[in-house]
Amino acid sequence: MSEIAPVLIAGQWRAANCAETFRAENPITQEPLSGEYPVSAWEDCDAALTAAAEAADQLLEISPKRIQKFLLRLADLMEANRESIGQLASQESGLPEKRLAGREMDRTTDQIRQAADAAADRSWKQISIETKRDMRSMLAAIGPVAIFSPNNFPLSWNTISGGDFASAVAAGNPVIAIANSSAPGTTKILAELAFQASQEADLPAGMVQFLYRLSHADGKRLVADSRIGATAFTGGTAAGLALKAAADAVGKPIYVAMSSVNPIVFLSNAIREQGEELVNRFGNVCLKGTGQFCTQPGLAIVIDGAESQGFIAAIKSKFDESTPGTLGSKKTLENLVAKIEVLKKAGATVISDEGKSKGEGYSHPNTLFQVSGADFLKSPAALQTEAFGNAAMFVVCQDIAEAKAVIDSLHGQLAGCIYSSTDGADAAAYATLAPRLRRKVGRFMDDKMPNGMPVSIGMGHGGPFPASGHPGFTSVGIPNAMRRFAVLQSYDQARHNHLPEELQNKNPSGQLWRNIDGQWTTGDVADA
Amino acid sequence: MSEIAPVLIAGQWRAANCAETFRAENPITQEPLSGEYPVSAWEDCDAALTAAAEAADQLLEISPKRIQKFLLRLADLMEANRESIGQLASQESGLPEKRLAGREMDRTTDQIRQAADAAADRSWKQISIETKRDMRSMLAAIGPVAIFSPNNFPLSWNTISGGDFASAVAAGNPVIAIANSSAPGTTKILAELAFQASQEADLPAGMVQFLYRLSHADGKRLVADSRIGATAFTGGTAAGLALKAAADAVGKPIYVAMSSVNPIVFLSNAIREQGEELVNRFGNVCLKGTGQFCTQPGLAIVIDGAESQGFIAAIKSKFDESTPGTLGSKKTLENLVAKIEVLKKAGATVISDEGKSKGEGYSHPNTLFQVSGADFLKSPAALQTEAFGNAAMFVVCQDIAEAKAVIDSLHGQLAGCIYSSTDGADAAAYATLAPRLRRKVGRFMDDKMPNGMPVSIGMGHGGPFPASGHPGFTSVGIPNAMRRFAVLQSYDQARHNHLPEELQNKNPSGQLWRNIDGQWTTGDVADA
Structure with missing residues (x-):
């Protein structure tokens, strides 16, 4: 019996709690690939949730520049491992290695770099300041994000390197990533690189956590757990609806991208x-x-x-x-x-x-x-x-x-x-x-086919149900995709030194876009 | 038997389809008030939904200036009827007439006027333009909005004159308003004024529709109907959760404001x-x-x-x-x-x-x-x-x-x-x-008690579940409350003359805030 691949929980690659394992298959040769992967028991989710909640606490004190550093480093590491990633992703998906190591890799790292810069810039936060009554609000991190992903774009939609991951992290959240069961090996490489990058950026141990597979019951339990902030799911309708029902019942935001025939x-x-x-x-x-x-x-x-x-x-x-x-x-x-x-x-x-x-x-x-x-x-x-x-x-x-x-x-x-x-x-x-x-x-x-999906501020990848679970959001496009993983926080006559930096009178970077009394500006709040 | 009050459907005050009626009561004298009101059967909802869907179609062609006119006129009409509204609202709620005709009326009409101006201004639409790849997106009207309201603020939270109404209409949507059962008379007066104002602004017949009460089953059917865009509910947890479950199951956005102890x-x-x-x-x-x-x-x-x-x-x-x-x-x-x-x-x-x-x-x-x-x-x-x-x-x-x-x-x-x-x-x-x-x-x-709730761009009236159904939104504050009643629409290389005015190169008003290539500006898109 081969060794079962370890999961990444609380900053440790460790043996999974699992009763079952699975293997991936090369869809072209129809032969099993090397590597045996665990179906995690609830204990793994529970431990990941606890570490993620701790990470979310720690992130409140961490400069978004470290998030930027993490994501930029991840993009660099991915490109440095372009060939090996492309090769394994091709074996696990049957898609051409050239596309994966080439155009798809480029799109993926571009997306991650855009997210990195948006994290540091912070202009995505819909910062709203009314000076007369001293009311200020902005979008802030929602907390641990669970991500479930498909395998049709093994890199740019990967649960570790894809758009949901990049936007959840850039919005300031730790991530619990569940691999697509067809792509455990590719996702493991990416998780290793992401973990390395997060360590180099000195981020919390629970910033990136990674499991290979859950039972349906544990998936539903995960998205409804009190420690979760939100969930992103891209995949089939049956699984999407089951997770959505579980999360909706307890008021946990979940963004599902399910079926579409794109007329x-x-x-x-x-x-x-x-x-x-x-x-x-x-x-x-x-x-x-x-x-x-x-x-x-x-x-x-x-x-x-x-x-x-x-x-x-x-x-x-x-x-x-x-x-x-x-x-x-x-x-x-x-x-x-x-x-x-x-x-x-x-x-x-x-x-x-x-x-x-x-x-x-x-x-x-x-x-x-x-x-x-x-x-x-x-x-x-x-x-x-x-x-x-x-x-x-x-x-x-x-x-x-x-x-x-x-x-x-x-x-x-x-x-x-x-x-x-x-x-x-x-x-x-x-x-x-x-x-x-x-x-x-x-x-x-x-006059255009819908397959190209630029990572653009003007992008909208969502739409009414069942294409997505909420038509007001997009899952592609920086920075708008980041809004999904945020809560609106208002400060009503808070003492000025108690305000987060983004809401204080002085523009913290001189480049942060804020709406002050109805006008967008990168300036300071004028002294009264 | 007294006459049963008529409902407002498709631009007509007409007899309800109803098997049951109800009366309101003066909570101080504990005596029934005059007026008998219908519990509408599904036929009334069905007719209202059809008219609302038609209105939503027609609104696509209507200038937001007419929405502004409607809301400004409603505010004027309400103030012109300040005393009679305050008197009836006081009888139905037990709250002091002076508060209702005074401060609450002022807050309510201020909210409506802010919404009117935001509708005409359109800067709330999160307009995003990327010129390089010609991708443009903005928030657009979501379609007919059903509103269920409480009676603790008989005017400023009224299903007709309150914040949900003002923001749903200002976002460009027709409304199906369900009265609070304690306030049928007050809401009827407001509906009459709103209908008059909408007619004077030459808006579609189905712009404002009004029913007094529904069965629980019909409420759930209404919020899940394919013709509905979204629902706003403020009230008790049991009713809120029941409507939320019905809407969630079919992916219809619903914004519930339920219980909170406000620590x-x-x-x-x-x-x-x-x-x-x-x-x-x-x-x-x-x-x-x-x-x-x-x-x-x-x-x-x-x-x-x-x-x-x-x-x-x-x-x-x-x-x-x-x-x-x-x-x-x-x-x-x-x-x-x-x-x-x-x-x-x-x-x-x-x-x-x-x-x-x-x-x-x-x-x-x-x-x-x-x-x-x-x-x-x-x-x-x-x-x-x-x-x-x-x-x-x-x-x-x-x-x-x-x-x-x-x-x-x-x-x-x-x-x-x-x-x-x-x-x-x-x-x-x-x-x-x-x-x-x-x-x-x-x-x-x-250092502040939470009861004052200014209608401000910096306001956040929402929060995590069960205070609200989605922590990314606010139900108070113009323009941010309007975002609830919108969908994100992206245009990917649309021909320029096919774009909505807001997304065309020329800034339609010279005052519309748009994010062009990451910079907020009221200027035009520079010609290439």
């Missing part, structure tokens, strides 16, 4: 105008990374006619001809198969699922569905089921009014897009559909 | 220094308005010693000698009696409840409890039960360490305060306790 409307004149380019773009974004993007456009809405029929035929060819990619795990494949069945049963017709070539390992034929707008409107809930992976559906509407009804029948979605022609021929259709689609999605695009 | 720490040197003044202030704030404030300080923490014993004795005299006020309703009285029993059973000792005089109508003897810190720590959950009304409790701690443990055992609270001496003698105790208390409360004060 794209291709208006007829846009197809006429940009046909071939659209075929390439849409085909690529559906199948790239085996379609394992939370913003993969799984639902394409078109108006019936020669343009859309040609477009669908061309996409069908693309699906037929492209070799299917490998899915991230056996579970991902099983889930895709199950969701395809749901869509079939709900009345969608498969127009491509017997491609010319077979994929490697856990793979599934590229699957393209078609359904009429009228049929979609008979079962809109079932027909917008997310089939996570290399599947997509065309909804062919009779006219714009039917397309409007289809859009109105959608749940909340992460992203949505309308392609319209540049010559103005689609303007009336756009004007009808855009306001309807706008309210259904967190991020709205013109 | 005040009186450090020994502060008592020594400011003894008599503290007795007057604390005694007054416990008993004023019969203690019916959500920020009434129901829990006073002191350190055992000559100072605190003298202080408690003086407060006991104050409780003994003051004539108890009248509670807002029979239900409020029954609830107070029940909660006093909970506190007794949990081990608190009554040291005053047989005052020299009896109150009028639905009244209860002023009730003062005492419990040791050690006993408090045996049953902290039960002993921080809010006994809403003219009751308060001293927790007498052996030392600062025990006071720290008591504070650590508290749930989330709306407000908290520490009185410390000005000579520095309490500084060490303050330094130990303040960070602990700070994290438990939404609003923190030095």
Whole structure:
């Protein structure tokens, strides 16, 4: 029996309390990878919670510059280990090592560095000062954050190095990170680097804690524990809803990012105008990374006619001809198969699922569905089921009014897009559909596929339920994603020397943005 | 049989669908007031929801200046009817007409006018623009807001004229307002004025809709309906939790403000220094308005010693000698009696409840409890039960360490305060306790009673659960309270002419605050 990997609790890599273990698998070779990992018992959570609560106390006294130092050092360490991380992440996810060690690593470290600078700058804190009655408020750290993450972006969404981690830490909170079960090895390397960086920045022992897996019951107990500040979850709907219910029942903030089919409307004149380019773009974004993007456009809405029929035929060819990619795990494949069945049963017709070539390992034929707008409107809930992976559906509407009804029948979605022609021929259709689609999605695009997700202050990765659990927040974008992990603290005529530095009359850095009597300024509060 | 009051649905005052009716009562005379009011059946909610959804659509095209006009006109109309509103509100609440027609009216109309101006200004929208990748985001209206309100502030917390109403409307949303069952007449007058004002501002028919009462089942159905954007609830814990569970289950934002005992720490040197003044202030704030404030300080923490014993004795005299006020309703009285029993059973000792005089109508003897810190720590959950009304409790701690443990055992609270001496003698105790208390409360004060609640940008009226449902928000304070009723909408490379005015390159008013590439400015986006 091989050695069971240690967990990171209270500043120690130590043996887990566990009755069960698990292994990861290479989804391409379908063979188990080396490394045996523990399913932690509650005792591990309990110890981590206690250490995290202590860390949260200690952080009250710690300069945000040390948080900045921690995150900048983590980014450097990750880049210094680019190849080994990319290699293991590729083995555990089946995704190309080149993407992981290259573009995804770069995006991830850029995100961490943005968070580092936002932590030190502190302008994200929504600082509000009214001088007349001496009332001052700001966002402040919420306390220990539990993070559950997916494995479709093994680095940039990793429970240790991803956006939830970076924004929770940058907001001043300790983190209890639970690995994705498909990526225990990658996450362990990242946790080692994060621990090293946190030690070098002289942060509390409980700043970063790391467990590999919990039972469902312990997960629910963790997010509802009195020592927890908030939870971030990205993943499947069933697990997300279970955690959300547990946290909601005791009023603990939880930010869930669950399912989304990311509707794209291709208006007829846009197809006429940009046909071939659209075929390439849409085909690529559906199948790239085996379609394992939370913003993969799984639902394409078109108006019936020669343009859309040609477009669908061309996409069908693309699906037929492209070799299917490998899915991230056996579970991902099983889930895709199950969701395809749901869509079939709900009345969608498969127009491509017997491609010319077979994929490697856990793979599934590229699957393209078609359904009429009228049929979609008979079962809109079932027909917008997310089939996570290399599947997509065309909804062919009779006219714009039917397309409007289809859009109105959608749940909340992460992203949505309308392609319209540049010559103005689609303007009336756009004007009808855009306001309807706008309210259904967190991020709205013109003429653009939703897969790129820049870490920008203008980013919105959220949207109405079930795309996210609260439509007022974003899980991507610095500094706005940090607001999730904060509480609003007001000071009502506190003595000036009792105020936190950010709220005192003198601007602590000369660069901190504060709203003073309704005006944003980096200046001081004028002496009365 | 008298005529049943009409409800306001889709711009019509019309007969309710109702099987049941109710009457209000004068809590002083304990006699029924004139007026018979309907308990609406689901059909009324359904019709209101449809009209509200239509109104939300129409509002997308309406200038925020019309919202401003509506709210300013409402404030004017309320002041023009100051006496009649104050009179009826006094009859329905038992509170002094002078307070209602005077200070409370002024606070309420000031709040509405602040909201009006914030609506037109739009700087609350957290506008974020990144020019390099052309990503832009802002907060936008969330859709129809359901409001459930208490009757302790018959105007400033009224479901029609209060802070939730003002901030939901100012954020651009139609409102479905449910009256407090103790205040149907007052709320009807306010609804008439609000409807008149909304018509004069040419707003949609469904902008303001008004029902008197719903069954519990219909309340839960309303907050979870797909047409609802969000819900605001202020009131008791049982009702709040039931609505919250219903809304949470379908991911609809709900902002609940429930129970809070608003701990005040009186450090020994502060008592020594400011003894008599503290007795007057604390005694007054416990008993004023019969203690019916959500920020009434129901829990006073002191350190055992000559100072605190003298202080408690003086407060006991104050409780003994003051004539108890009248509670807002029979239900409020029954609830107070029940909660006093909970506190007794949990081990608190009554040291005053047989005052020299009896109150009028639905009244209860002023009730003062005492419990040791050690006993408090045996049953902290039960002993921080809010006994809403003219009751308060001293927790007498052996030392600062025990006071720290008591504070650590508290749930989330709306407000908290520490009185410390000005000579520095309490500084060490303050330094130990303040960070602990700070994290438990939404609003923190030095040397100040928590009952005043200015409508300020620096205000925080919220705090951790169960004081509020999400610690990142405030229900009082313009513009921050408006953020509750908003969704984050991102535009990713939208064509410039498709952007909302607020996100276009040109600053639409020259006064709109926007964050452009990390800098707050009222300027334009510089042309590339």
